[in-house]
Amino acid sequence: MPASWTFAVARDDLGRTTIAETTTPPLADGEALLRVDRVGLTANNVTYAVLGESMRYWQFFPGEPAGLDSRWGLPPVWGFAEVAASTTPGVEVGQRVYGYLPPAGHLVVRPGRVDATGFRDTAPHRADLPSPYNVYRATTGDDAYRADQEDLLILFRPxxxxxxxxxxxxxxxxxxxxxxxxxxxxxxxxxxxxxxxxxxxxxxxxxxxxxxxxxxxxxxxxxxxxxxxxxxxxxxxxxxxxxxxxxxxxxxxxxxxxxxxxxxxxxxxxxxxxxxxxxxxxxxxxxxxxxxKRRQDWGRDGLDQRFAAAWERFAVEVGAWLDVRDGTGPDGLRQAWLEVLEGRTSPRVGHIVTF
CATH class of the missing domain: 3.40.50.720 (NAD(P)-binding Rossmann-like Domain)
Incomplete structure (x- = not known):
């Protein structure tokens, strides 16, 4: 099984962190393995951790598979991942998706409602969690996606x-x-x-x-x-x-x-x-x-098209002044986390970490 890693923070002290070495598990039928590629870190991610208990953000990515007990939490991040292996029809190896990810090298999902736009993770532990966080958008079926705007999408789209x-x-x-x-x-x-x-x-x-x-x-x-x-x-x-x-x-x-x-x-x-x-x-x-309401008014395609048009106008504006700071691997993730947690990041700066 390939080696991987998981970054976690102490639930009672968000400045205390650990990096657990893990292995990726074999897939059961109807699953897919995502290799996390690029993620962002903003104050929004710290909010997920602050509200981890009350809003159930800790439940999206349990620490047990990484050998971490309940004292540790995995703060969710947004970004891009690629399908590294799949036993699910319609979810192909190499497919690139955008969505809610763990601060880790890999994620096992159980894709459901698979179509040209992507899929939902229907893993049992996510069944009663807010559905917008369970959607993984395929870049090939996303009206808002442009390869040269990935960093902006990571930092701003949610x-x-x-x-x-x-x-x-x-x-x-x-x-x-x-x-x-x-x-x-x-x-x-x-x-x-x-x-x-x-x-x-x-x-x-x-x-x-x-x-x-x-x-x-x-x-x-x-x-x-x-x-x-x-x-x-x-x-x-x-x-x-x-x-x-x-x-x-x-x-x-x-x-x-x-x-x-x-x-x-x-x-x-x-x-x-x-x-x-x-x-x-x-x-x-x-x-x-x-x-x-707007899905009823415009249909899903109409909503997606209007969102993409609004996003494109905004991306042109914000892309002109945003300063993207790049980090690499678990150490880069930890450094970015601590900087954002401590309020040391200028509002003009966006942290992107590549795994």
């Missing part, structure tokens, strides 16, 4: 889907008839990707961020105005929709007190309906709900 659906829902509701859209955590990928798509739809776009990120956020060119959080009370008292991507209670309280009934929408934004800022918000944006 968050861009949320941004795309968020912007679509806002426009679908006539921007809630707001004159201003205020986005917290404005320097985050999810926020500014949504802002790029909302430009030109009427309301002014205002970003709230920390003092250290003001210059970067202004340089993006997608916001009409950028304020620090403590300047939130400087906002004009006009009909305003608040898109909360930070979950900071103090910001919400300040906006409610300052805007009063001019705060026409207060929306918590996240990938799931259990995000920490959901309880205090007026409502929660849950991307799969808007996705299901």
């Amino acid at each position: 968050l861009f889907f949320t941004s795309f659906m968020l912007a679509d829902q806002i426009v679908d509701h006539d921007c809630y008839r707001a004159e201003a859209l205020v986005l917290s955590s404005a320097s985050s990928k999810t926020a500014y990707a949504a802002a790029f798509q909302l430009r030109g739809h009427g309301p002014r776009l205002i970003g709230l961020t920390s003092p250290g990120n003001v210059a970067f956020t202004e340089s993006l060119g997608c916001y009409d105005r950028v304020l620090t959080y403590d300047q939130a009370t400087d906002l004009d008292r006009v009909p305003t929709a608040y898109l909360d991507l930070s979950g900071a209670p103090a910001t919400r309280a300040a906006l409610r007190e300052h805007l009063g009934d001019r705060l026409v929408r207060d929306i918590a934004v996240g990938l799931t309906n259990q995000i920490p800022n959901a309880a205090a918000a007026g409502e929660v944006f849950f991307a799969p709900v808007q996705m299901r």
Whole structure:
């Protein structure tokens, strides 16, 4: 059996890491072995680990096959992998796929619903986990794929889907008839990707961020105005929709007190309906709900085509300034993990690790 490895972090101390030497198991009928090729590391991956217990992110890739006990967790990453072996019809050796991967050299999946666009992992331990994370998109059947944009897809695609659906829902509701859209955590990928798509739809776009990120956020060119959080009370008292991507209670309280009934929408934004800022918000944006609506409106192909067109416009913008930092192997992965965990990564930098 070929040698492999698995990177893990201590669940009670995310700065403590280990690399376990492993072997790839023989495949049963209906399985495939993916060789993980290129992955990214962003603050999003740290969030998966922070919420590993409450949101069940640790369950996607159990550590037991690598000989790791429950004290260790495998923080999920996004990236590309190639089919190294397969006993599943329609899943061919050499096929390249994009999806949710372990921080490891290999992954055994049980492909189901195989078609030209890829497959889903139907492994029993993933059956009751959120389905968007179980999809593996074949590069040959993906409208958004371009070989020269792989790094951008790795770093931005999971968050861009949320941004795309968020912007679509806002426009679908006539921007809630707001004159201003205020986005917290404005320097985050999810926020500014949504802002790029909302430009030109009427309301002014205002970003709230920390003092250290003001210059970067202004340089993006997608916001009409950028304020620090403590300047939130400087906002004009006009009909305003608040898109909360930070979950900071103090910001919400300040906006409610300052805007009063001019705060026409207060929306918590996240990938799931259990995000920490959901309880205090007026409502929660849950991307799969808007996705299901648009699949009914446009069909799956129509949704994929619109997503690809929006992605291409965004990729041109972000590709002009993104600084990709390359790492190699498990040591490169550990170095990138610690840098991101400790907050030492500039928002202009994206970490890519090749295995």
